[in-house]
Amino acid sequence: MPWLPVRLTSLKQCQAQFGELGKLRLLHLVRRRISILNGHTIGHDVVADRAHRYGYRLYSSVKQQHWSATLMKLLRYILASLCLTLTAAAGWIEDTEDGTVIHVKVFALPDPAANDSYSRAQGQSIKEFVRRFPELFAQKYRDTYKADPATYGDHNWDNVSIEMHRFSGIQVEGVETTLLSIAGDIAPDVLYVNFRQSSSYIEQEFLYPLDEYVDQMTEEQKDFRINKKIWPVIKRVGPGSSEEQVWAVPYGGALGKVILYNRQLFDESKIPYPDNNWTWEELFDICKKLTDPANGVYGIQLGKGIHESWYWVTFLWSAGGDCMTYDRETDEWSCVFDSDAAVKALDFYTQLTTEHWTDKLGKKRYGYAYKEDDASVKWDRDQIGMRFSYIDEKLLTTINPDKIGLVPVPFGPERDVEVDGKIVKQRMRGAELNSRMMGLYAGIEDRVIRDAAWEYMFWYDSKDAMGIMVKIMVEGGLGRYINPKYLKMFGYDAILRLSNPAWLEAFEIAIETGMPEPYGRNSNIAYDLMTHPIREAEELGLKGKLPTDSEERYNVLKGLLKKAVARANRDMLGKIPPQEMQKRRTISGLVLAMIVITFVMVFWWIKRIFTAPEVAGGKQERWGFRRYRMAYVMLIPAVLTIFVWQYWPLARGSIMAFQDYKVTGGSEWVGLDNFAEVLWSVDWWKSVWNAARYGFLIIALTFLPPIILAILLQESPYFSLIFRTIYYLPAVITSLVVILLWKLFYEPSEKGVLNRILMSVPAWGYILLALILLGVALAFARRLMYHESYKLATVYTLAGLLLFYSCSSLAGPIFAVADATFVDYIKMILNEPVAWFWKLGATLEEPNRWLKDRDTAMIACVIPMVWAGMGPGCLIYLAALKGISDDFYESGDIDGATFIDKILFIVFPILRPLVIINFIGAFIGAWYGASGNILVMTAGGANTEVADLHIFFKAFTHMRFGPATAMAWLLGFMLIGFTVYNLRILSRLEFKTTGDKG
Secondary structure (H helix, E strand, O other): OOOOOOOOOOHHHHHHHHHHHHHHHHHHHHOOOEEEEOOEEEOHHHHHHHHHHHHHHHHHHHHOOOOOHHHHHHHHHHHHHHHHOOOEOOOEEEEEOOEEEEEEEEOOOOOOOOOOHHHHHHHHHHHHHHHHHHHHHHHHOHHHHHHOHHHHOOOOOOOEEEEEEEOOOOOOOOOOHHHHHHHOOOOOOEEEEOHHHHHHHHHOOOEOOOHHHHOOOOHHHHHHHOOHHHHHHHEEEOOOOOOEEEOOEEEEEEEEEEEEEEHHHHHHOOOOOOOOOOEHHHHHHHHHHHOEHHHOEEEEEOOOOOOOHHHHHHHHHHOOOOOEEEEOOOOEEEEOOOOHHHHHHHHHHHHHHHOEEEOOOOOEEEOOEEOOOOHHHHHHOOOEEEEEEEEEOOEOOOOOOOOEEEEEOOEOOOEEEEEOOEEEEEOOOOEEEEEEEEEEEOOOOOHHHHHHHHHHHHHHOOHHHHHHHHHHHHHOOOHHHEOHHHHHHOOOHHHHHHOOHHHHHHHHHHHHOEEEOOOOOOHHHHHHHHHHHHHHHHHHHHOOOOOOOHHHHHHHHHHHHHHHHHHHHHHOOOOOOHHHHHHHHHHHHHHHHHHHHHHHHHHHHHHHHOOOOOOOOOOOOOOOOOOOHHHHHHHHHHHHHHHHHHHHHHHHHHHHHHEEOOOOOOOEEOOOHHHHHHHOOHHHHHHHHHHHHHHHHHHHHHHHHHHHHHHHHHHOOOOHHHHHHHHHHHHHOOHHHHHHHHHHHOOOOOOOHHHHHHOOOOHHHHHHHHHHHHHHHHHHHHHHHHOOOHHHHHHHHHHHHHHHHHHHHHHHHHHOOOOOOHHHHHHHHHHOHHHHHHHHHOOOOOOOOOOOOOOOHHHHHHHHHHHHHHHHHHHHHHHHHHOOOHHHHHHHHHOOOOHHHHHHHHHHHHHHHHHHHHHHHHHHHHHHOOHHHHHHHOOOOOOOOOHHHHHHHHHHOOOOHHHHHHHHHHHHHHHHHHHHHHHHHHHOOOOOOOOOOO
């Protein structure tokens, strides 16, 4: 780091140069940050000197320009702030008067404000580690560090202490938070690792191998901490090595998946409690008996979103299937969740969620599971019968045994198994085996911090730490929930009689029959990819399109799984034949050349568009630096800001499109492989089509309504205050509140706000509204025809027909007849006209599944944007309308212009420049700004994954930055033509003030 000076200065010098505020910032920094130079830790004096030297040099150069004293103080503070914020943010070493303090940052620490027994036990355990660390350090490390100051630094190793710090960072649903911290170079020293993440973390070289530390552990210590079934997860071959290495260590013991059940609901329905030998059939029967949607009661809680398959894999394993398999000879993983067992599991899961039935009130219902976001609330309200949960090896559970029961997952279907040469019928149970794990961040440069971080990891789940936690939990009344073997181990035999033996038996069954959560190559996206066939099967089931014939149903589900496995092998494992890959590279090279040529031509065209025409007979001034020097000086900050934050990241990031990019470094050049992958990705082009659908809806529903609202507020003297209040309300509340509010409106039951409204409107109401909209559009078309604007008249006519179809289709389910064609409808209307006439007064019988149904999910994501954007959007147009002179309207009245004529030939022409500018922003925003809205509403489900959300997932969930960058370039290539065309229009516009209306 060449910017670090050699000379050290003091805090007093820093204070003298930067003032008291600079000193306070420096003191705050000293407590948290440190710079590292060639393995040596540099304390706060170096940071102060760095700020002092660079701030002073720049200050001196500026002073020569005779700036004012006020500006000088501001500049000095800014320079000091910038210098002080450039230090590292993970662990550091601090030299104090009392000795050396090693600061270690970990992914999580117990909340000191929490007063529950478990949190207090964790907190006390960590306090004990901090208290014991000086003695531990003296025994294991002091002499070694003192003997090698070149490696460990020249510090006071005779008096060492440690301070633990909790990592804090942004949390984004569907995104690995650790990845964001690593990308920002602020990762904690101790990382949280789970099974799914482990392979990607190892391949991306996020983790430091732990063999040198684990080898120091005794066999007793290893057995105490590491379940034998977890060793394949934590010990495997890493990048650039042929030998297995240990990459993480578990903590908290093994976790097994079980099912919790609500005793109260079972008692009310007079259903016997499930035992350890229950089966799928019993689970299904219990769900049917418990479910009562009219009272908000459901049989089982399942999930939705990109990780829904977490619930499904238990059924997959219980049916005898698996997610991934590993071939040790070839060191290759394969996805195999398309087996016959997987078909059985998917069929059973789909029946649980979509089976059609009729309740006591005669209403049609679907499935017996509850999958909405407020499922935990309904569980607490005793409105859900069963749910999946983990049981902990150390602290088995903290449920109230009088209210909640616990049982292993049920046995799967019978299958033929060969035993002693005979085929017998057997059932198997496939619970999930999991564990929380810790790993050392590979980016730790200082060996001292790495050793201290390991000691924390070792202590956290050691026998001594467990003894402290057991003591505090027993004293806090949690003794009955602790695994009996630990009560025996630490001398609490008197508490054993309070333990529930059924819990221990359930845990042992869960661990014995547990299958490790997917931990193969790139398995951090395994749940995402396995969720796709579940969603597709659910959509078919809800619409009644799944065949009832067992063989046909098998073929449909098998096809969905095969398609998902092919996608998983391609996206997760990159299995593409060499010949096919070569063909893709060739075509992608041609496409890339076309992109480069297009961009060059586009920039040349832009330059030509915005270059003033030559003036005959005179010399044209091009840049005019001398004449407009002050203007250029004022533009410098803006240009630099755009360059630094827009163009430089664009240029730097473009390199990633040709790399197998790794956040921690060591990226490999792959040439055109990323573009080749993207061009042949069906999912990418599907997301592009979804983005086009979303863009059309955004333009149709959020771009035009503000114009209409502005005209109504301008022209109509009635209800203007009400309109202003209703439509401007979203501007004074946060967008998150708007989204959550509409998610409540979209509740898929008949209790949802929108469903309650729509289910109370008769069919003739929808048809009448459709006719009104069609009439308005035809009225505009008629006036355009009168003025011989035939093309625009055609557009308005088509728009009116589209509005009529969209609105009247809301009444479609009222008249729908299964498998009926258009001809069948005509025949039925002619044969039974009276019956069909009475249907006009009927209402919807079933609620809409807004965010689950692919027919309504996309428009359901757009509707909140309509309400949120109309108020602020109409203000711009309303201001423009206020600037239109009354002379125009008076002239129109004299010429006999109607209200529609004034809108078409006075208002729209004057607003045209403003409309074009807003249209460009709305169109580009619809393509690049959809991800946040879609992510919150559907997370890409129900065929709503748009292009920018697909890029987001590819980069920050799949951790494949190269293909994501290639996608971004292709998306930009698609939109640049549109942008240039509109810039050409803007270059021809002349902007003037509207003047005084009076």
